[in-house]
Amino acid sequence: MKAAVLKSLGTPLVIEDVPAPVLGTGEVIVDVVATRVLSYMNEVFSGERNYALDLPVVPGPGGIGRVRAIGPDATKLAIGDWVFCDPTVRSRDDAVAPDIALQGLTAAGPGGMKLQKHFRHGSFAEQMRVPTENVKRLGEITTVEAARWCALGTMLVPYGGFLAAGLKPGETVLVSGATGNFGSAAVAVALAMGAACVVAPGRNETILADLVRRFGPRVRPVKLSGNETDDREQMKRAAPGPIDCVFDIMPPSVSPTVVRAAIMTVRAYGRVVLMGGVGMAGGAGLELPYPWIMRNCVTIHGVWMYPPDAAVRLIALVRAELLRLDEYEVTAFDLDHANEAIDHAAANGGPFRMTVIRP
Structure with a gap:
């Protein structure tokens, strides 16, 4: 062959x-x-x-x-x-x-x-x-x-992350890396799973506007400035209420400070999913404040891929037309x-x- x-x-x-x-x-x-x-x-x-x-x-x-x-x-x-x-x-x-x-x-x-x-x-x-x-x-x-x-191969990655975090219908999600290939898929998957709102931060305003065009007002775009403190507050303000789950899929080239700004928008007792590439190409790793994690009871999920039954469930979402491949x-x-x-x-x-x- x-x-x-x-x-x-x-x-x-x-x-x-x-x-x-x-x-x-x-x-x-x-x-x-x-x-x-x-x-x-x-x-x-x-x-x-x-x-x-x-x-x-x-x-x-x-x-x-x-x-x-x-x-x-x-x-x-x-x-x-x-x-x-x-x-x-x-x-x-x-x-x-x-x-x-x-x-x-x-x-x-x-x-x-x-x-x-x-x-x-x-x-x-x-x-x-x-x-x-x-x-x-x-x-x-x-x-x-x-x-x-x-x-399916692209969408399964964020789907696995949201399954690990136990994403529930009606929750608010922030997708760190929403303007990328896997990140944009994460926006679509979160909405298909019933997220009430997806906060989508990024620097490319054209892509952010396109996400809103595709999925409507449930997507809340945030133009990042590069200032960690300012960006964190902007992302919080964009959400209609507390952010229940932060999903990160940033590539290895991105600074850990950008990832940290997104992660630390999550509410007390919230969940964070790490599926990106921070540190994989060398350089600084991700530093998160121990007291913030402990006192706010934040759960952090490191997730590589997805459970064995995820593909069957995702196919069902497509067949139900909750998730559209024609995007x-x-x-x-x-x-x-x-x-x-x-x-x-x-x-x-x-x-x-x-x-x-x-x-």
């Missing part, structure tokens, strides 16, 4: 024929129809992000496709089913604290690297092998619609032009923009 292969960091993907995946027990083979390209894939492939990758590798985190072959433990899946391939692969021998690898992207710790050695190849290929539990049925869609369904503007490339797709994603990674590869 044809695949795009990363053979060494800092070199382009090589498009070549590789052996087709072989089905094992507890696995499913999927014909990949569409797969998203992360806006920072170029930084992963250059080595700038220091992601753990066992090279050579067929990259690509998850995708949309049709079931080609199933093992004996699959009782609901059928050949030809449209499915979402969840890239979050978990070890099966520790239900309390499983090791995790992101198939086709990275791994955490020695256990995650062990997982990656088996489930290392991702979706930049005509076929991929996926753990049975990571294959989520979509119902009937068309080949044209498959590209837009790739947005996304999609640009598609074929597999032969995977390197061009990587460049395009890096240059066009804004809110509700998505680059996909169609193997």
